[in-house]
Amino acid sequence: MRNLIEVSMRNLPHLSYLEAFEAAARHLSFTRAAEELNCTQAAISQRVRALEQFFARPLFHRRSNGLELTEVGTAYLPGIAEALDRAEAATEGMLGAQAQTSVTVSAPLSFVTLWLAQHLAGFSAAHPRIEVRLNSTIWTDPNVELADLSILALDPLQPASGAVQLGQERLVLVCDPETGRQAGAKPGATWFNAARLIYVQGRMHLLDLWAKKENIVIAPQKASIKADNAAAALEIAACAGGITAVMSTYAASYLSSGRLVAPFGAGEILPVALHAVPNQQRRLSRSAALFLQWLSAEIPLHR
CATH class of the missing domain: 1.10.10.10 (Winged helix-like DNA-binding domain superfamily/Winged helix DNA-binding domain)
Structure with missing residues (x-):
């Protein structure tokens, strides 16, 4: 025995x-x-x-x-x-309690509206019993400690602990179709400065970065517009006309619909990329792990 x-x-x-x-x-x-x-x-x-x-x-x-x-x-x-x-x-x-069947995601407003909203049905179809709670942010999230996952733009060479990189980002200049038809084969200062410039305020000044890479001195002929998120800047460009520069993931739906054009192509790879970062203050729940697995498959590192 x-x-x-x-x-x-x-x-x-x-x-x-x-x-x-x-x-x-x-x-x-x-x-x-x-x-x-x-x-x-x-x-x-x-x-x-x-x-x-x-x-x-x-x-x-x-x-x-x-x-x-x-x-x-x-x-x-x-x-x-x-x-x-x-x-x-x-x-x-x-004990009669339900296991966690929700996932809370803190993400930039632009990511939620320009990418996640168009793809979330796929996750819901695969996991119909998991509730998704979204905290849309502009710059920072004051309640980030409540999130299971945060979507952040980080340097791939210096990611946060546990971060999963979501694809690569390119610096893409976009404009309304009419402005795009006036562009030459190569970027030119005259064309650039004649258009309405729409800036996305934040840590990275992408419009300035694009102009610098193209050796264009910024001397706008019209008062610029400054938005606090890429979603607003893109919608302004589509509705009112103008030029803005954003990460390629954010521009994709506007380019595919034809509401905006990228007259000079996708541009160079940026030194930042979107990352999904688990909350290090708690264990990753099964719901959060499933969402992270789905997200990394939808935005693979090599696209």
Whole structure:
């Protein structure tokens, strides 16, 4: 009987060790993991150390400025995070509570209106029971801590922790069809400055960047228009006429419909790209993971 019991027992470390490791790996901090699990920093450290002894391998590099996962820790984390999510969902089910069936996404207003609104039906069709909550932002989101995922324009060479790059962005100059018909084969200062210039205010001044790349000195003959988001700038250009410069993902629907044209093509690849960034303060729920998987498939890195 004793041998049967020994054979049947799972070869698993204590659950509290796994919880401590997952929280510390997500925060890259024993202190913040302790705050989340309502225990002391020393307790988290001891539990992680016990787990490392179980494997006889280190899971973290202890740096002076924080923690860094080892290769073993990086490989171990996804499976443990998924197992804890499943255990949580099963427990909630037994208690009569519903597992999380919603995903909250913080995203630029322009991304929501110009891309997500046109593609979201695909996610809803594949996952009809998952509620999608959208926080549309201009520049920053004051309630970003409530989001499961944030859509941000980041440098691909310096992404945030856990960020998933969504394709590549090109700097594309667009204008109304009539202005486009007046353009020459190559960009010219006379044509550029004669049109109404529509600026998108923000961290990157794309219209200025485009002019600089084309060696055009900006000296507009008409008062410019400044919008606080790309969606507004594009709609103004389509309705009132004018020139603006935006990321290629934002321009795509206007170009395909013919409401705007890109007289000089798609342009150069920008040093920023859209990224989906999970909230590092919590484990990624199954709903959020499914949304992230769908999003990265819809906007693949190589397009």
